[in-house]
Amino acid sequence: MKALTCVAVLALGGSALAQSAPPQKPFPLGVSPVLYELSVPPERRPTAARIALGEKLFNDKRLSADDSVSCATCHDPKRAFTDGLPQSEGVKKQRGKRNSPTVLNALFNATQFWDGRAGSLEEQALLPIINPIEMGMPDVEAVVAKVKGLPEYPPEFQKVFGREPTAEDLATAIAAFERTQFSGNARFDRFLAGDSKALNASEKRGWALFNGKARCNSCHAGNAVSPLFSDQKFHNIGIAAHQHDFSKLAAEALRVVRTGDAKQIDELALQTNLSEMGRFLVTKNENDIGSFKTPTLRNVGVTGPYMHDGSLATLWDVIDHYNKGGIPNPFLDGGMQRLGLTEPEIDDLVAFLFALTSEDLAALEKKELASQRARKNKRPERDTAVALGKKGNLGDIGVSPDLSISNPADRGFYGPVGPSSEK
Amino acid sequence: MNARKTSGIAALGALGLLSLGAASAKDASAKDASTPGTSPAPATHQVPRSAEGNVVIALCDGETTLEVKGVKDPARIDKKQAQAISDQLMAEWLRKNPQANWDPVPPRVALAQPQPPTPPPAANADVKKQGESAASDAAGVAKQKGGEQAGHTYGAFSARDEALWKASAEQMVKEGHRVFHDSKELGSTVAISCDMCHPDAANTHPETYPKYQVQLGRVALLRDMVNWCIENPVRGKPLAEDDPRMKAMEAYILAQRKGVKLEYGKH
Numbered sequence: 115m116k117a118l119t120c121v122a123v124l125a126l127g128g129s130a131l132a133q134s135a136p137p138q139k140p141f142p143l144g145v146s147p148v149l150y151e152l153s154v155p156p157e158r159r160p161t162a163a164r165i166a167l168g169e170k171l172f173n174d175k176r177l178s179a180d181d182s183v184s185c186a187t188c189h190d191p192k193r194a195f196t197d198g199l200p201q202s203e204g205v206k207k208q209r210g211k212r213n214s215p216t217v218l219n220a221l222f223n224a225t226q227f228w229d230g231r232a233g234s235l236e237e238q239a240l241l242p243i244i245n246p247i248e249m250g251m252p253d254v255e256a257v258v259a260k261v262k263g264l265p266e267y268p269p270e271f272q273k274v275f276g277r278e279p280t281a282e283d284l285a286t287a288i289a290a291f292e293r294t295q296f297s298g299n300a301r302f303d304r305f306l307a308g309d310s311k312a313l314n315a316s317e318k319r320g321w322a323l324f325n326g327k328a329r330c331n332s333c334h335a336g337n338a339v340s341p342l343f344s345d346q347k348f349h350n351i352g353i354a355a356h357q358h359d360f361s362k363l364a365a366e367a368l369r370v371v372r373t374g375d376a377k378q379i380d381e382l383a384l385q386t387n388l389s390e391m392g393r394f395l396v397t398k399n400e401n402d403i404g405s406f407k408t409p410t411l412r413n414v415g416v417t418g419p420y421m422h423d424g425s426l427a428t429l430w431d432v433i434d435h436y437n438k439g440g441i442p443n444p445f446l447d448g449g450m451q452r453l454g455l456t457e458p459e460i461d462d463l464v465a466f467l468f469a470l471t472s473e474d475l476a477a478l479e480k481k482e483l484a485s486q487r488a489r490k491n492k493r494p495e496r497d498t499a500v501a502l503g504k505k506g507n508l509g510d511i512g513v514s515p516d517l518s519i520s521n522p523a524d525r526g527f528y529g530p531v532g533p534s535s536e537k
Numbered sequence: 538m539n540a541r542k543t544s545g546i547a548a549l550g551a552l553g554l555l556s557l558g559a560a561s562a563k564d565a566s567a568k569d570a571s572t573p574g575t576s577p578a579p580a581t582h583q584v585p586r587s588a589e590g591n592v593v594i595a596l597c598d599g600e601t602t603l604e605v606k607g608v609k610d611p612a613r614i615d616k617k618q619a620q621a622i623s624d625q626l627m628a629e630w631l632r633k634n635p636q637a638n639w640d641p642v643p644p645r646v647a648l649a650q651p652q653p654p655t656p657p658p659a660a661n662a663d664v665k666k667q668g669e670s671a672a673s674d675a676a677g678v679a680k681q682k683g684g685e686q687a688g689h690t691y692g693a694f695s696a697r698d699e700a701l702w703k704a705s706a707e708q709m710v711k712e713g714h715r716v717f718h719d720s721k722e723l724g725s726t727v728a729i730s731c732d733m734c735h736p737d738a739a740n741t742h743p744e745t746y747p748k749y750q751v752q753l754g755r756v757a758l759l760r761d762m763v764n765w766c767i768e769n770p771v772r773g774k775p776l777a778e779d780d781p782r783m784k785a786m787e788a789y790i791l792a793q794r795k796g797v798k799l800e801y802g803k804h
Contacts, residue, residue, distance in 0.1 A: 149701070
């Protein structure tokens with residue numbers, strides 16, 4: 115049945131896209147075949163041999179300078195491909211400036227990294243290896259030489275790519291593995307597929323708020339074709355504004371950044387305060403100052419701490435941040451405004467966000483929910499007076515959804531999911 | 538003029554079983570009906586009972602009916618038989634209304650939008666001519682020189698965005714197509730679906746709404762008429778105006794008629 119769905123959807127959505135065979139296995143609920151077609155060019159379809167080699171490389175600490183850090187150190191498969199730390203730790207316990215994003219569904223991103231400096235998983239895969247504070251290798255040539263020197267790899271590269279290890283093939287293999295890490299199958303997906311009991315009342319209210327008063331869908335847009343809950347654009351929501359003078363930093367950044375070379379940006383992004391410039395380091399456009407990519411919300415409950423610098427510990431903190439309209443700064447995104455969410459509404463939104471967790475991460479979800487809930491009353495970001503408009507002037511608020519009617523239209527048009535799309 | 542007659546004539550501009558059309562402006566009686574203060578209450582079509590307990594299906598003209606011989610349980614009517622019933626009633630209506638502006642089935646305009654550019658592989662996601670976009674990586678940004686869309690958070694979009702928008706819109710249209718053709722999804726108790734009288738959404742004239750709709754005795758939007766059809770020929774429960782199925786059907790019907798010139802009063 116599922117295979118049929120894929121074919122049907124591809125036939126309609128994929129007509130203008132690359133004409134190629136659909137991937138072998140049917141996708142779980144909540145993963146879009148159309149988006150897969152769009153995101154994975156035919157020549158990059160992972161093969162079993164590349165996936166196996168890529169997984170091995172992904173987990174191999176010997177790719178780092180002192181054999182202490184692998185990709186999996188910060189993207190731990192057991193932790194939904196994150197490390198649970200605010201900022202990731204590289205070789206010699208060095209700490210970067212950014213939070214490690216999950217690999218789950220990264221194959222669907224338009225660009226990689228918080229500032230989108232890499233256009234593909236292949237390009238992305240090599241940069242942390244040669245970043246001085248992540249995996250610490252001096253350059254790509256050194257990585258290739260090290261891999262050639264490890265007895266098991268040259269034969270395997272020979273088998274998979276028909277030649278000695280190269281940087282390109284190394285990246286291809288790791289990316290192939292990452293392209294198998296799509297993730298759907300959340301309670302939310304079962305709800306949309308027609309199982310009205312898959313979400314509890316609080317989660318349903320959260321979904322209505324998500325699309326209404328809380329305005330989440332303005333940037334975290336999702337539908338059946340693009341189920342990531344991300345517009346893949348870059349927004350300044352004021353996360354770093356209370357720590358840095360953006361204008362001063364921007365002037366400095368302009369002076370430092372000349373070429374826009376991905377490796378140079380990589381080092382600035384991880385080692386200096388210019389990290390806070392975000393997308394600006396890539397584009398040098400003033401209105402990109404302090405803006406970062408909208409991350410996917412799939413599995414968000416288990417991929418904290420949150421924001422590009424991991425500065426918010428719980429989803430309650432995240433909602434508090436948005437509820438007060440972010441932190442004012444000259445480059446704040448125009449879409450940021452106070453939301454006026456009440457405490458029960460915040461709880462509902464958090465409940466909904468946890469419902470976006472894949473079912474195979476249920477155990478982790480339970481643990482994370484418990485630990486976040488334990489911190490629920492410690493709320494550093496909360497500013498109820500601003501959120502409710504008693505202080506400041508951050509705009510009018512939306513209307514709380516009418517929750518007394520159970521109208522299917524609360525769901526808007528998300529698109530056919532599950533059985534209804536198979537008819 | 539009695540209300541019943543008005544209703545019968547009103548079917549003029551439109552249709553058989555499933556009327557999505559409105560009164561023709563050429564029809565004086567319909568004009569009368571649209572004068573404020575004189576609107577008659579819309580007639581209720583009293584469907585006669587069959588002496589033998591057979592199923593009786595009503596045409597949307599408010600007067601024609603058809604007894605389905607030998608069928609007592611409407612749930613047993615399959616799609617083929619329902620289509621035959623629909624065809625028979627439609628033929629009867631066309632015989633009674635030879636002057637009706639009933640359009641032939643339009644050429645199949647499969648889906649709504651012109652082809653956006655084929656998206657590039659995500660790898661070199663977008664080094665577009667018009668400037669860097671939210672999908673440009675560092676290399677792409679470095680290559681481009683200025684460009685009108687540079688720097689906009691919401692204005693800058695990439696070929697990938699366009700492809701997603703197109704696929705999303707097409708999915709909605711396709712879903713509408715499915716509902717339109719699915720009597721069960723429409724909640725029909727008599728196996729009738731929209732396509733049986735409106736193949737490929739013919740004669741739905743979405744571009745003519747809002748308009749005075751005689752069957753309803755008031756100005757209607759497309760969705761009001763869709764619900765009227767669901768209640769009457771289809772014999773189902775009306776959908777909430779913002780039910781996803783209703784939205785999808787509107788998307789399908791509108792997409793089928795995209796670019797059609799509006800001719801007020803013709804339909």
